Amino acid sequence: MPELPEVETIARDLATQLPGRTIVAVEKLDWERMVETHAPPAFQATLAGRTMQRVGRRAKWLLLTLDGGWTLALHLRMSGRVGIQCSNPSADRHTHLVLALDVLDEERGRFLSFRDPRKFGRVRLLEPGGLEALHTAYGPEPLSDHFHPADLSHILSRHRTRLKPLLLNQAVLAGMGNIYVDEALWLAGLHPLRLAAALTPDEGSRLHVAIRTVLTEAIQRGGSTLRDYRNGYGERGQNQNYFAVYRRTGQPCPRCSTPIERIRVAQRGTHLCPVCQPAPAPAPSVTPSATRP
DNA sequence: CATTACCTGCAA
DNA sequence: TTGCAGGTAATG
Numbered sequence: 001m002p003e004l005p006e007v008e009t010i011a012r013d014l015a016t017q018l019p020g021r022t023i024v025a026v027e028k029l030d031w032e033r034m035v036e037t038h039a040p041p042a043f044q045a046t047l048a049g050r051t052m053q054r055v056g057r058r059a060k061w062l063l064l065t066l067d068g069g070w071t072l073a074l075h076l077r078m079s080g081r082v083g084i085q086c087s088n089p090s091a092d093r094h095t096h097l098v099l100a101l102d103v104l105d106e107e108r109g110r111f112l113s114f115r116d117p118r119k120f121g122r123v124r125l126l127e128p129g130g131l132e133a134l135h136t137a138y139g140p141e142p143l144s145d146h147f148h149p150a151d152l153s154h155i156l157s158r159h160r161t162r163l164k165p166l167l168l169n170q171a172v173l174a175g176m177g178n179i180y181v182d183e184a185l186w187l188a189g190l191h192p193l194r195l196a197a198a199l200t201p202d203e204g205s206r207l208h209v210a211i212r213t214v215l216t217e218a219i220q221r222g223g224s225t226l227r228d229y230r231n232g233y234g235e236r237g238q239n240q241n242y243f244a245v246y247r248r249t250g251q252p253c254p255r256c257s258t259p260i261e262r263i264r265v266a267q268r269g270t271h272l273c274p275v276c277q278p279a280p281a282p283a284p285s286v287t288p289s290a291t292r293p
Numbered sequence: 294c295a296t297t298a299c300c301t302g303c304a305a
Numbered sequence: 306t307t308g309c310a311g312g313t314a315a316t317g
Contacts, residue, residue, distance in 0.1 A: 003311065033299095060312080077312045079301080094301085118300045120312065165294085170313085177311055226311060227303090246311095267295075269309080 002076045004142070004175030005218035006229050006237065007057050010082055013232025015055040017084055017109070018064065021101045022051045027111065028090040028098035034114070035097075037124045046070065046125055047099065059138040059174035063131075071131045073124040074114060079228040080121035084109035097123060117228070138174040142211050149208040156196040156204055163199075164192035165266040167211075176211070179224055179246045182271045184210040186245045186253075191277040192265050198280075217242070245271040 002010070026044040029035065035043050047066075054065040062082065064072040074082060086109050089095045097114040114121060126134065139155070140147050155173060159166050166172055167181045176184070185192050188210035190203060199207070223229060223237030226247075230236060244254050249262040253273035263270050 006311080075312085077299095078310070116300090117302070118310090120300065122313090161294085168312090179311060224311080229311070 002080070002223065002229055003060060003177030003180050004057075005180070005215055005239065006223035006231075007060050007062055007076065007175075008219050009223045009237065010232050011055050011057040011062055014062075014064075014082070014084070017232070018052045018055055018112070020051065020053075021104075021108075022049065023047050023066075023112075024049075024100045024102055026097075027088065027100040029096065031096040031116075031119055034116075034119070034121060035123045035125070037126065037130070043125060047072070058135055058141075059170055060177070061134065069128045071126045073126055073131075073134060075122045075124075076116070077118070077120035077122065079118040080114060080116040081228055081230050082112070082114050083230065083232060083234050085111045085113055087111070089113045089115070096121075138170050139172045141174050142176070143215055147212075149205045152208045152211075153201065153204045156199050156207075159196050161196055162193050162265070163190060163196055163207075164268070164270060166196045168266060168268070173211075175215070178268050178270075179226075179243075180211075180214050180218065182246045183244060184214045186271075186273060186277060187214055189276050191279050192263075192270050192272060194280045245273060247271065 025048050029040050029043070032040055038046065050066040050068065050070065052064050052066055056063040056065065060075060062074040066072060076082065088098065088111055090098050092115065094117040095113050095115040099112040101110050101112060103110060114123065124130065140151060159172065163185060164181055167176045184207065188206040190207060218224060218239040221237060221239040221242065222231055224239040225236035226240060245260050248260045248271060250259050252258065253260055253276060256273065256275050258273055258275040260271055261274050
């Protein structure tokens with residue numbers, strides 16, 4: 001599901017609603033494996049009475065800063081959805097976590113919910129040390145002011161792998177997923193099977209621009225909704241209407257009109273324009289070429 | 294690096 | 306019925 005732009009959009013929405021609100025109780029928790037750090041009684045005991053101070057994001061984690069140095073971290077994985085509701089959503093069979101919030105007035109939602117039909121989503125309740133570990137587990141934030149072309153060049157040069165699996169690796173670069181890797185590689189004109197370390201300096205800087213452009217535009221459009229994703233208000237994103245290649249197999253490339261192809265890379269459906277993204281030279285054969293005169 | 298597992302729902 | 310899905314961790 002959500003990649004960086006979707007999680008960022010949710011975080012910005014929640015940031016207008018949650019700071020200052022107090023968690024009264026865990027109203028529902030019916031999928032215990034969702035909470036990785038605590039058994040349900042300790043989870044409830046630690047959360048109850050805490051006030052939310054800030055909402056942020058690191059990689060694809062949504063971070064709710066609580067008083068006392070705690071952080072509630074939510075990962076939506078493939079089908080997770082987070083939102084604030086005025087009426088209790090606990091009856092929904094796919095809503096596995098509901099936090100009851102303090103009552104302010106009729107307008108403000110009183111329930112913070114995590115819905116996830118596939119049950120891949122995860123929750124961690126972290127002390128300061130745990131938050132540090134979470135931060136160091138991930139690569140740089142691609143939209144940070146500190147992420148320069150040289151940082152990407154360095155990443156590319158020190159990995160002997162192909163572009164797509166590299167960009168999907170959260171420990172190397174945080175926040176890219178299947179959609180935005182395909183889109184960024186198309187924008188940069190690079191085939192997903194190219195070897196990272198073999199890019200020219202120009203190709204590296206094109207990729208740097210492409211990554212930041214694709215992510216920034218997706219945030220401006222409120223993220224991409226394929227099926228499950230909704231922002232903090234339950235609304236769909238619009239970025240899916242602007243995909244160049246993702247899930248556009250057979251449709252014309254926006255740049256050259258060649259039909260988009262779909263291949264399998266790193267076990268993921270991968271979309272590309274065979275003209276704009278020329279395939280790398282095939283792996284060297286074991287025997288020398290027999291086509292010599 | 295590839296495969297499998299984790300889950301459910303939906304389209305082909 | 307099969308295969309596929311926005312992610313990641315755990316295996317050979």
